[in-house]
Amino acid sequence: MVASSEENPSQALITERHVAALRRGFQDWPRRSSPPPALGDRRWTADLILATWTQAETGLPPADGSEYRVGASGGGFDRLEFRFLPESQWLPAVTPIDLSIPLNRRPCDPKIDIPIPWYGAGMSFGSVSEQVMVARVIAAQRWQTFTCTGEGGYPESLIPYRDHVITQIATGMFGIREETIQFAPIVEFKYAQGAKPGLGGHLLADKTTVAVAKMREAVPWVSLFSPFPFHSVYSVEDHRKHVDWVKTVNPQALVAVKVSTPTDIDMVAVGSYYAGAHILQIDGSYGGTGAAPEVAKKDIAMPIEYAIPKVHRYLVAEGVRDEIVVMASGGIRTAHDIAKTIALGADGCVLGTTELVALGCTRCSNCERGRGCPYGITTTDPELSLLIEPAWGADRISNVYASFQSQLCELLRRFGLTSVRALRGRTDLLRYRKPGGAIE
Amino acid sequence: MGSSSYVRYRISPQPAPDIAPHPNRFRVEVKRTRLAALLLKDLYYYHANLAVVSSRPCVYGTFSGPVGGFAVRPAFCVGCLRCTVEHPDVVQIRPNPQRARLGDSYFTPDKVDTVMQEAATGQIPVRGAGYRGAFAGQGWDSMWTDMSEIVRPTRDGIHGREFISTAVDVGERPAFLTFDAAGNPCGPVPRSLNLPIPFLFDVPAVAAESATLYRGLVEAAARLQTLAIVPVRCVLDLGLHGPAIAPLATPAEIELLQRLPGPPQVAELDAWEESAFHTIRERFPETAVFVRIPLERDLMPLVCAGVRLFHLTADYHGRCGGPFARDAIRTAHASLVKDGLREETVLIGSGGVITASDVAKAIICGLDAVALDTAVLAALQAGFEGECVSRASAVIRMPEFEPAWAAQRLTNLVAAWRDQILEILGAMGLREVRRLRGELGRAMFQEDLERDAFAGIAGFER
Numbered sequence: 001m002v003a004s005s006e007e008n009p010s011q012a013l014i015t016e017r018h019v020a021a022l023r024r025g026f027q028d029w030p031r032r033s034s035p036p037p038a039l040g041d042r043r044w045t046a047d048l049i050l051a052t053w054t055q056a057e058t059g060l061p062p063a064d065g066s067e068y069r070v071g072a073s074g075g076g077f078d079r080l081e082f083r084f085l086p087e088s089q090w091l092p093a094v095t096p097i098d099l100s101i102p103l104n105r106r107p108c109d110p111k112i113d114i115p116i117p118w119y120g121a122g123m124s125f126g127s128v129s130e131q132v133m134v135a136r137v138i139a140a141q142r143w144q145t146f147t148c149t150g151e152g153g154y155p156e157s158l159i160p161y162r163d164h165v166i167t168q169i170a171t172g173m174f175g176i177r178e179e180t181i182q183f184a185p186i187v188e189f190k191y192a193q194g195a196k197p198g199l200g201g202h203l204l205a206d207k208t209t210v211a212v213a214k215m216r217e218a219v220p221w222v223s224l225f226s227p228f229p230f231h232s233v234y235s236v237e238d239h240r241k242h243v244d245w246v247k248t249v250n251p252q253a254l255v256a257v258k259v260s261t262p263t264d265i266d267m268v269a270v271g272s273y274y275a276g277a278h279i280l281q282i283d284g285s286y287g288g289t290g291a292a293p294e295v296a297k298k299d300i301a302m303p304i305e306y307a308i309p310k311v312h313r314y315l316v317a318e319g320v321r322d323e324i325v326v327m328a329s330g331g332i333r334t335a336h337d338i339a340k341t342i343a344l345g346a347d348g349c350v351l352g353t354t355e356l357v358a359l360g361c362t363r364c365s366n367c368e369r370g371r372g373c374p375y376g377i378t379t380t381d382p383e384l385s386l387l388i389e390p391a392w393g394a395d396r397i398s399n400v401y402a403s404f405q406s407q408l409c410e411l412l413r414r415f416g417l418t419s420v421r422a423l424r425g426r427t428d429l430l431r432y433r434k435p436g437g438a439i440e
Numbered sequence: 441m442g443s444s445s446y447v448r449y450r451i452s453p454q455p456a457p458d459i460a461p462h463p464n465r466f467r468v469e470v471k472r473t474r475l476a477a478l479l480l481k482d483l484y485y486y487h488a489n490l491a492v493v494s495s496r497p498c499v500y501g502t503f504s505g506p507v508g509g510f511a512v513r514p515a516f517c518v519g520c521l522r523c524t525v526e527h528p529d530v531v532q533i534r535p536n537p538q539r540a541r542l543g544d545s546y547f548t549p550d551k552v553d554t555v556m557q558e559a560a561t562g563q564i565p566v567r568g569a570g571y572r573g574a575f576a577g578q579g580w581d582s583m584w585t586d587m588s589e590i591v592r593p594t595r596d597g598i599h600g601r602e603f604i605s606t607a608v609d610v611g612e613r614p615a616f617l618t619f620d621a622a623g624n625p626c627g628p629v630p631r632s633l634n635l636p637i638p639f640l641f642d643v644p645a646v647a648a649e650s651a652t653l654y655r656g657l658v659e660a661a662a663r664l665q666t667l668a669i670v671p672v673r674c675v676l677d678l679g680l681h682g683p684a685i686a687p688l689a690t691p692a693e694i695e696l697l698q699r700l701p702g703p704p705q706v707a708e709l710d711a712w713e714e715s716a717f718h719t720i721r722e723r724f725p726e727t728a729v730f731v732r733i734p735l736e737r738d739l740m741p742l743v744c745a746g747v748r749l750f751h752l753t754a755d756y757h758g759r760c761g762g763p764f765a766r767d768a769i770r771t772a773h774a775s776l777v778k779d780g781l782r783e784e785t786v787l788i789g790s791g792g793v794i795t796a797s798d799v800a801k802a803i804i805c806g807l808d809a810v811a812l813d814t815a816v817l818a819a820l821q822a823g824f825e826g827e828c829v830s831r832a833s834a835v836i837r838m839p840e841f842e843p844a845w846a847a848q849r850l851t852n853l854v855a856a857w858r859d860q861i862l863e864i865l866g867a868m869g870l871r872e873v874r875r876l877r878g879e880l881g882r883a884m885f886q887e888d889l890e891r892d893a894f895a896g897i898a899g900f901e902r
Contacts, residue, residue: 010491017482017492018526025525036524037534038466041572075575075886083898191589195570198587198867228866229589262587263884285584286575291568294554295860298571299797300867301587306889331570344893353570364520366500367568374499374522378568384499432900 015386022375022387026360030054030062042073043286044353044363048333055403056358056396061335069336074435076286076305077337083431084414091416097409098419101348103186104254104278105323112185112254114145114348116405117420118338121329121352122168122190122258124152125175126203126212126224127290127367128356128378129385135393136355137161142398148188148350151201151226153215154180166256169246171200172226174216181249186279188256189242191229194330195288197260197301201226204291204368209380239275247276254278261285261307261330266314273315273324281350282307284330288352290378291368304330305344312345312425333357335407345425358400359393448603449636451664451855453562456848460821460839462556463538466517468502470509474530497523543818544827546757547794552818554795555853559819562852564859579764580798582886587867604865605872606858608638608809610706610786611728612748633706633728637858638803638873640667641850642790642811643688645756645834648822651678653838656846657816658684663847664854669708669751669811672696688732691716698723708732714745721746730788735760735768743781751788752807755830756814758792765792766805773806773878782878794818796860803876804883819853820846 029036030050040046051068055061061068070078084090091097103112120136127150134157140147141164148166149158153175158165167184169176171191181187192198203212203224213220233239243255256279257272259265265282272280284304285297308328315321328341329350338349357363360375372379376387412420415429423429479493486492496503501516502523503509509531523531543552550573554565576582611633618627641657654674661668661684670680672687676699686706689697691713697704697720708730709717720729728749731742735752742750752772754765769789776782790811793802799810814828817836825835865873868882876882894900 010489013486013489013492014495017486017495018497021497021526022522025528028528029525032528036521036528037532038519038524039521042574043570043572073573073575078575080897192587198589198869199863259589260587262589263882268589286571288570291566293860293863294565294567294571295795295797295863296867297567298573299801300585300864302584302884302889303575306884306893309893356569360525361569362521362525363569363572364518365567365569365572366518366520368566369500369518371499374497374520427894427897431898432894434899 011383015383019387019389022360023392026053027057030057030066039362041363043071043331044333044357045072049357049362052333052354052357052400053360055400057399059399059402061403061407069334071333076303076331077333077340079433079435080305080340081431081433082336082339082343082411082414083429085416087414089416091413091418093413095413095418097412097417098421099405099408099412101325101421103325105325106278107323109254109278110185110252114143116143116145116401117342117348117408118351118404119145119166119327119348120147120355121350122148122150122166122188123290123352124150124168124201124203125155125215126152126207126209126380129376129380129388130155130157130211131385131388131390132356132359132377132393133158134161134390135359135388136397137164138390138394139355139397139401140164142394143401146186149175149180151175151190152203152212153177153217155215159183168258169242170226171228171230172216172224174218174224174226178249181246181253184250184253186254186256187246187250188258188279188281189230189246189277190258191233192260192283193258193288194260194283194285194297194301194304195290195292196228196296197262197285198228199293199296199300200228201290202292206370207368207372207380209382212380236271236275239271239277243276256281256327258283261301261304263302265302265307266310269311269315269324269326270318270320273318273320277324279325279327280311281327281329282311282346283350284328287330287332304328304332304341308341308344308346309427316425335404335411338404339408339411339423340430342420342423343426343430345427347421347424354400355397358396359388360396449607449665451562451851451858453852453855454848456560456845456852458556458560458821459841459845462821463536463542464514464517465536465539465553466514466519467534467536468512468514468517468523469532469534470512471530472510475509475527478527478530497526542824544824546792547814547818547824547828551794555815555818556821558796558856559849559853562855564856564863576886579758579766579792580795580801583766583801583804584884585797585800585804585864585868586882586884588869604862604870605874606638606861606865607634607636607872608874609634610749610788610809612786613784615780615784631726631728635666635809637664637666637854638799638809638861639664639854639857640686640788640809640811641669641816642813643669643671643831644813644816645828645831645836647834647836648817648838649674650838652841652843653820653846654678654680655843656820656841656850658682659843659847660850660854661685663851666854667706672700675700686730689720694720703727706730708751712737712742712747717745717747730786735765735772735789735791736762739772739776739785740779743776743779743785748784749786749788751790751811754789754791756791756828756834760791765789766801769802769805769807770880777878796857797864799857800861800864800876801883803873804879806878808877815853816850819849 035046047067136147151170166186257277258281285301328346367378371381542549614628620626657668730749732751754760758765789807823837828834
């Protein structure tokens with residue numbers, strides 16, 4: 001259950017005081033003439049963070065001219081821009097635009113469509129607070145999309161929203177129970193993750209609280225490692241065995257496979273298809289919300305911008321592209337990133353950090369330090385986690401979704417497309433911006 | 441090797457805090473009158489409930505002194521910005537401009553900071569919330585190492601029960617053996633020289649040289665069972681001794697090698713002069729003799745003259761007469777492979793290697809091992825004055841320190857770097873660093889990836 005501070009009136013007032021001040025700050029900072037001097041980095045500039053706060057507040061992109069589309073990383077999405085039709089050929093504003101994508105392209109098994117081309121990334125209980133998990137799933141329910149448990153068990157507070165929860169099975173098998181597979185519409189196997197490619201998961205001892213340990217059926221205050229890889233999977237056939245296992249427990253479940261981005265990601269993709277996966281999630285190295293060695297994030301595995309076209313083209317060449325859904329993650333920050341991802345060849349995206357920024361994350365990178373996130377996001381500290389109230393958090397995430405939805409519709413209108421499905425693989429609608437070139 | 445003689449290689453990091461003042465990451469600026477007004481207002485609003493009013497937004501202790509925000513502790517600030525988000529008119533957090541003075545344009549302040557943290561703790565830098573840096577960059581930052589979706593080593597395993605070797609052999613290894621009529625070897629014989637880590641310590645910048653630095657380097661090299669390259673004059677003047685010392689001699693100084701107490705395990709000839717090389721070889725037949733030359737130099741004439749052990753140097757920014765070291769190393773490695781000589785030769789490199797991942801990438805490009813230069817200086821809290829480009833020209837301020845402190849800092853640095861190399865090898869599914877050498881198929885280069893991904897996109901030309 002979500003913790004409360006009813007037993008300690010002063011603690012409740014302390015929380016109230018800081019919650020009120022934080023919420024004022026989230027509203028106030030984007031309106032100021034200059035951002036906090038120490039806010040932001042190359043990938044998430046101060047403008048981008050504040051623009052996300054604005055969107056979380058209003059459901060609209062900022063109208064003050066601040067940059068909400070790209071960061072300043074100097075590469076990848078930040079070097080791609082769009083080639084719109086001449087304005088005279090844009091679709092009228094009243095034209096209905098379909099942003100829905102299917103999550104099952106195979107002829108068998110349940111058909112599930114989501115009305116927006118993204119769902120929430122796996123973030124475990126332990127890496128984030130239960131309040132954050134509930135906020136995310138409320139937003140997912142509101143938008144008829146999904147969020148994912150991550151590998152940390154399935155808190156009871158998620159059960160009312162179970163039709164919108166993806167149960168993740170990862171190598172540590174933490175908190176995996178038969179019933180959480182049975183009532184999941186989608187079950188995700190996490191073979192690897194972008195933030196720690198090839199290294200497995202690692203929840204630091206300080207974050208393995210009694211509640212987290214109980215959920216994971218582990219020992220409190222001990223570092224929990226998810227080994228890498230699944231030691232029972234060394235082939236496509238072994239992978240198939242996993243899929244069969246899930247389908248035996250829950251015949252109605254769709255199966256998603258989350259992998260990182262090695263040089264042979266194309267082979268991994270086609271292997272996942274032949275193993276029976278419905279969804280392939282490729283997770284690039286620059287994203288990830290959890291604490292990870294810097295060397296893993298910066299230097300191991302390729303950025304998602306390079307992996308998407310490689311996978312898309314290979315699946316097309318194999319003749320199976322229209323039978324598997326490719327979702328991309330790992331560094332996708334904005335509606336424009338989502339459109340670029342799809343134009344490069346993905347069906348849709350998986351968002352993680354964006355949701356956390358909506359909740360107030362400043363990307364200070366101290367998730368692993370001491371009690372965890374000072375904003376109550378990536379923490380299990382009983383006091384800090386009260387800073388996020390689930391209903392408030394759900395509204396923030398939902399508003400960002402609304403803003404992204406309207407921006408995507410506008411982009412498609414300018415492309416002359418009425419469906420986001422028609423954008424997939426349309427690299428002809430992209431332009432590579434030379435270094436120093438202005439964004440159009 | 442018999443099982444009874446096997447001893448697992450371990451490095452023991454110990455805390456070695458900074459001895460020179462290190463600028464805080466952030467400046468914390470509090471407007472005291474506004475803070476007082478805020479507190480008075482909250483005292484009224486919360487009915488003088490001191491527990492509430494004195495609760496501070498910082499969970500790291502920046503305002504935890506007896507008078508809270510009236511006497512801040514900026515050393516504790518980690519830049520979470522919660523205080524300034526809550527009270528934008530009262531407190532402001534700014535990047536400390538003094539930090540921008542760390543390092544130079546190549547060895548950027550963030551990288552200096554990382555090295556210093558590694559040297560102080562011996563631990564791998566871990567951070568949350570994704571990667572914050574540029575998409576890619578020049579040189580080593582334009583390549584990524586591979587990972588394997590199906591490999592055996594695990595993250596807990598590579599630091600524990602499972603074994604990944606970081607040992608490299610930098611000794612001589614002729615392509616074949618020759619025997620006389622009696623069956624005894626009569627030609628060159630292999631002289632294995634195993635280092636348990638793919639690092640050694642290069643001779644430091646001239647401006648940084650001191651007796652304490654050399655003593656620290658040699659002590660660290662001895663602890664780590666690796667080598668410190670030390671000018672032969674310094675070896676003699678300081679009375680340094682031990683197998684960890686690789687004396688460096690110019691062709692004019694080779695006579696000094698005779699004055700060493702015994703033949704060195706390894707010696708390095710500073711610049712190519714054929715007669716000097718052969719003189720050292722004749723006088724010290726048991727010594728592995730490296731020739732130190734610029735990375736861009738054609739190796740074949742030296743190979744023809746009998747040189748097999750090379751120390752290839754780029755400048756401190758990784759440049760070598762134009763191309764970045766990454767490409768020059770690949771060229772050197774490829775030419776030796778093409779001529780069937782790579783297995784007979786050893787390539788040590790230095791210049792521009794300033795992070796653990798740079799080491800792995802340099803080995804992938806073709807080096808056997810890396811000699812650390814500016815990273816050593818950063819670990820010892822050296823201050824760079826202007827651009828630190830070459831050994832001769834770099835202007836460097838060193839703090840006062842004891843050799844034992846320097847040795848521990850370097851031990852910690854190497855421990856952290858070795859652990860990161862284990863992470864990289866583990867992700868790739870490789871069990872020994874020797875298999876990494878020249879393994880270009882397990883690396884990804886930005887230009888290749890970008891060409892494959894973006895070819896056909898308007899405006900993309902490469």
